[in-house]
Every structure is written in structure tokens, then in C-alpha cells.
Amino acid sequence: MSAGLLVAVLLASALLEGSGWAGGVGDGNLRLSVTVNGRADSDVRPPEVRVGTWVVKRYRLLNVSEADLHRVRVLDPGAPAGSVRCPAVLPAAEEAECTARFRAVAGRHVHPVRAEGDVPALRTRLTATARAGYAGVAGALGLTEEVVVATPGTGGGGASAIVTYTVTNRGNLPLYTVRVEDPGLALAPGAPDCGGRGGTVAVLAPDTSAFCRTTVRxxxxxxxSAGRASGSDRATTLGTGGERVTAPVLTAGASAVFVVREAPVAPVPRTPAPGAPAAGSSAGAAGASAGAGAAPAPGAPGALARTDTGTGTGTGTGTDAAGRPAAPAAPGAGAAPGAVPPGAVPPGAVPPSSVSPGAVPPAPPPGLRRAAGVDDEGFLGRVRRRGREAAEFGVATTLLLLLIPAAVAAALLGSRRK
Structure with missing residues (x-):
């Protein structure tokens, strides 16, 4: 009987253990709580952690069962993969802690967390869940700059350069009292104009930009240029142990290399010498130079007298030393400078040498005036005169053509009557 009672007790114990609650192994035997940077109610009030600083999550597991848990693990979507560390075994009726340490990123990260442990002898798995997370906050300051150099003016010297600084809040908190300066250009404090405020942007909202400009000579x-920007989001955050951390001064920098060219020198106006032709008289000067190359007319003032070699005859021809005919001498050849050669003055005209300086020469006869006018009438005058002469010649020719046939006809009629 005692042997049978023992077997019955063993069978009942095995059945109760397999049911999941006998022996204290079943749902609810694993419990989980999470703290984030020292805050236990992170599911309701996620702690604010500055972006880029450390987040420390502590997962407290309590095994209230009567079986050891193996392959203990924590699944947390709010932690980078592989960042959670847990003990391999959680003994029965004991507790253990899993931890995760990683850098905070911007935004709210509150997620359900799941802890698991296996009981290999019973082929069962115990689980527990909780919610936890944090809020990554920060005002992130950015700075860029652009330089535009004006075209230098004449007269030497430098030029003006317009420098534009663009400050941007890339974070998720407002930035306050953002100050812009440029030690590279040695700007005076408050030199850049930031929307009416000297070198300062009062408030810069998240995902917005502001412009500051300055002009330097x-x-x-x-x-x-070496631009610098500084500001603060004035946010107090929590450290890894739950301590309060004051807001730091946020800074950003940018630079730009540019060149200021030498200004062109203004041209010095040139004053023409007395008697020199003006700049616009190039055509007249060219014509004058062309005319200067032509030989002056025989007998004209300044004309060079021509001297022929050989002896001349009364006909104007001669022979040189070799017996070849010499070129005919030009009119007035061999005359003294300024002398009027024979035959150069028309009949009735007064030679220039016979008129004393300052005296008014007598008027030439009409025929000579007409000849002088013909010589000085030019090309167009000659064309007009030739046209008039052709018209007069045409009238005379017409009369002759009419009278000659009439005279011939009359002669023929007279000869027939005889």
C-alpha cells in the first residue's frame, strides 16, 4: 500500500507539473519593469535626453516560478539591435537585470518591451511585457555663408564684399539669442544685420532659417571669411543616472575664400598739341597725306625744278651722252624757283610775279575768267558743261540733217528740169 501510494503521488505530481501551474511554473511567473535614465514611469513621462548623448535602459526581470529560465532575452524596438545584454540563466525565485546603452536620436521613442525565458524540461516559455522609452531633444544649429564681391571701380583701390550668413535650426527645439560673428574678417560686434537686429536672431524655430548680412570694404x-554662430535651446535634460543636465551653448561654423581684384586705372585724357588735327579729322589728315605725296604742278610755289642731262634743241628733244634721245623737258625746266616759265601764262593774264604783295591784281578778261572757271569747275561741273554742249550740238546736228537732204533734193530737181 505504501508503494502504491508513492506511485500515485509521483503521478499526480507529474500531472500537476505538466499542467503549468503545479510547481509554480506558468503565465505570470515572469515579471518585467524598465527604467530609462533613472525614470521608472517612462511610459507616461518619457525622459528628455539630449540628442547624441547616452540613453541607459535597465530591464528588471523577476522569476517567481520554481523553475530556472534559460535563454533569457529582451526585445525592445526602441533600442538598436544587439544593444540589450541579459544573463543567460535566470534562476527560480530570483531577479536579474538586462541593460542597453546607446546614443539618443531625435524624436519620441516609446515602445512595448517584451522579456522571454525558456523552461527546457517542460518545453515552455515564460514572457512579460512593459512600455518604456525616451524623447530625444535638441536644437541643432547650422551655418553657411556666401560672399559676393562687387566689380571694382576705376581709379584704383579695393572693392566692396557682401557676406551673407544663413543660420538654420535643424533640431526639434527653438533656439534663442542666436549670435553671428566673423573673426576672419574682424567684424565689429553686432556688425551683421540679422533682420534689423545687430548680429542676433532672437528666436529661431525648428526647421527654419534666418539671414544675416554685412558689407565690408x-x-x-x-x-x-570665418563665420561663427552660437545659441541655446534652453532645455534641461536627464543624464544616464537621472541627474539634470543644463542646456549647452550650441555652435556652428562656416568659411569662404574670396578674392578682391585690383581696380583698373582710369585713363588720362590726352590734350592735343597746338595746331595738331583733332581726333575726328583722321579722314582729312589721310587725304592731306595722300595729296602731299603728289608732285606739285609745274611753276607752282614749292615745286621742284627738273634738270635734264644732255643738250636740248629748239624742238624740245635731245640726246644724252650715249647718243640716245633725251626725254622732252617739262615746261619751265631750268627756271629759277618761283619763276614763271614761258607759255605758262595764258595770253592776257597777269603773271604772279608781276603783282606786288598786298596789291589787288586787275580782273582778267571774260574769256580768261571762263577758262579759269573751266579749270576749276571740278568733275561734276565738267559733266554738266558737257551735257549742255551735247544738247547744243544735238540741235545743230538736227538742223543739218534736215537742211542737207532738202538741198540735195533741190539740186536733183533742178538738174532734171534742165
Whole structure:
């Protein structure tokens, strides 16, 4: 009987253990709580952690069963994969802690967390869940700059350079009292104009930008601008142990290299010498130079007298030393400078040498005036005169053509009557 009672007790114990609650192994035997940077109610009030700083999550597991848990693990979507560390075994009626340490990222990260442990002898798995997370906060300051150099004016000297600084809040908290300066250009405090405020942006909301500009006068050369921006989001955050951390001063920098060119020198106006032709008289000067190359008319003032070699005859021809005919002598050849050669003055005209300086020469006869006018009438005058002469010649020719046939006809009629 005692042997049978023992077997019955063993069978009942095995059945109760397989049911999941006998022996204290079943649902609810594993419990989980999570703290984030020292805060236990992170599911309701997620702690604010500055972006880029450390987040420390502590997962407290309590095994209230009467069986050891193996392959203990924590599944947390709010932690990077592989960052959670747990003990391999959680003994029965004991507790253990899993931890995760990683850098905070911007935004709210509150997720359900799941803890698991296996009981190999019973082929069962115990689980527990909780919610936990944090809020990554920060105002992230960014700075860029652009330089535009004006075209240098004439007269030497440098030029103006317009430098534009663009400050941007890339974070998720407002930035306050953002100050812009440029030690590279040695700007005075408050020199950049930031929307009416000297070198300062009062409030810069998340995902917005502001512009600050300054104009500097620089001598020719190469320059390097070194913009600097600073500000604060005034947010107090929690450290890894739950301590309060004050907001740091946020900074950003940018630089640009630019060149200021040498200004062109203004041209000096040139004053023409007395008696020199004006700049616009190039055509007249060219014509004068062309005319200067032509030989003056025989007998004209300044004309060079021509001297022929050989002896001349009364006909104007001669022979040189070799017996060849010499070129005919030009009119007035061999005459003294300024002398009027024979035959150069028309009949009735007064030679220039016979008129004393300052005296008014007598008027030439009409025929000579007409000849002088013909010589000085030019090309167009000659064309008009030739046209008039052709018209007069045409009338005379017409009369002759009419009278000659009439005379011939009359002669023929007279000869027939005889």
C-alpha cells in the first residue's frame, strides 16, 4: 500500500507539473519593469535626453516560478539591435537585470518591451511585457555663408564684399539669442544685420532659417571669411543616472575664400598739341597725306625744278651722252624757283610775279575768267558743261540733217528740169 501510494503521488505530481501551474511554473511567473535614465514611469513621462548623448535602459526581470529560465532575452524596438545584454540563466525565485546603452536620436521613442525565458524540461516559455522609452531633444544649429564681391571701380583701390550668413535650426527645439560673428574678417560686434537686429536672431524655430548680412570694404587681395554662430535651446535634460543636465551653448561654423581684384586705372585724357588735327579729322589728315605725296604742278610755289642731262634743241628733244634721245623737258625746266616759265601764262593774264604783295591784281578778261572757271569747275561741273554742249550740238546736228537732204533734193530737181 505504501508503494502504491508513492506511485500515485509521483503521478499526480507529474500531472500537476505538466499542467503549468503545479510547481509554480506558468503565465505570470515572469515579471518585467524598465527604467530609462533613472525614470521608472517612462511610459507616461518619457525622459528628455539630449540628442547624441547616452540613453541607459535597465530591464528588471523577476522569476517567481520554481523553475530556472534559460535563454533569457529582451526585445525592445526602441533600442538598436544587439544593444540589450541579459544573463543567460535566470534562476527560480530570483531577479536579474538586462541593460542597453546607446546614443539618443531625435524624436519620441516609446515602445512595448517584451522579456522571454525558456523552461527546457517542460518545453515552455515564460514572457512579460512593459512600455518604456525616451524623447530625444535638441536644437541643432547650422551655418553657411556666401560672399559676393562687387566689380571694382576705376581709379584704383579695393572693392566692396557682401557676406551673407544663413543660420538654420535643424533640431526639434527653438533656439534663442542666436549670435553671428566673423573673426576672419574682424567684424565689429553686432556688425551683421540679422533682420534689423545687430548680429542676433532672437528666436529661431525648428526647421527654419534666418539671414544675416554685412558689407565690408577691402583692399585687393585674398581673404578668408570665418563665420561663427552660437545659441541655446534652453532645455534641461536627464543624464544616464537621472541627474539634470543644463542646456549647452550650441555652435556652428562656416568659411569662404574670396578674392578682391585690383581696380583698373582710369585713363588720362590726352590734350592735343597746338595746331595738331583733332581726333575726328583722321579722314582729312589721310587725304592731306595722300595729296602731299603728289608732285606739285609745274611753276607752282614749292615745286621742284627738273634738270635734264644732255643738250636740248629748239624742238624740245635731245640726246644724252650715249647718243640716245633725251626725254622732252617739262615746261619751265631750268627756271629759277618761283619763276614763271614761258607759255605758262595764258595770253592776257597777269603773271604772279608781276603783282606786288598786298596789291589787288586787275580782273582778267571774260574769256580768261571762263577758262579759269573751266579749270576749276571740278568733275561734276565738267559733266554738266558737257551735257549742255551735247544738247547744243544735238540741235545743230538736227538742223543739218534736215537742211542737207532738202538741198540735195533741190539740186536733183533742178538738174532734171534742165
Amino acid at each position: 577691402l583692399r585687393p587681395g585674398t581673404y578668408r
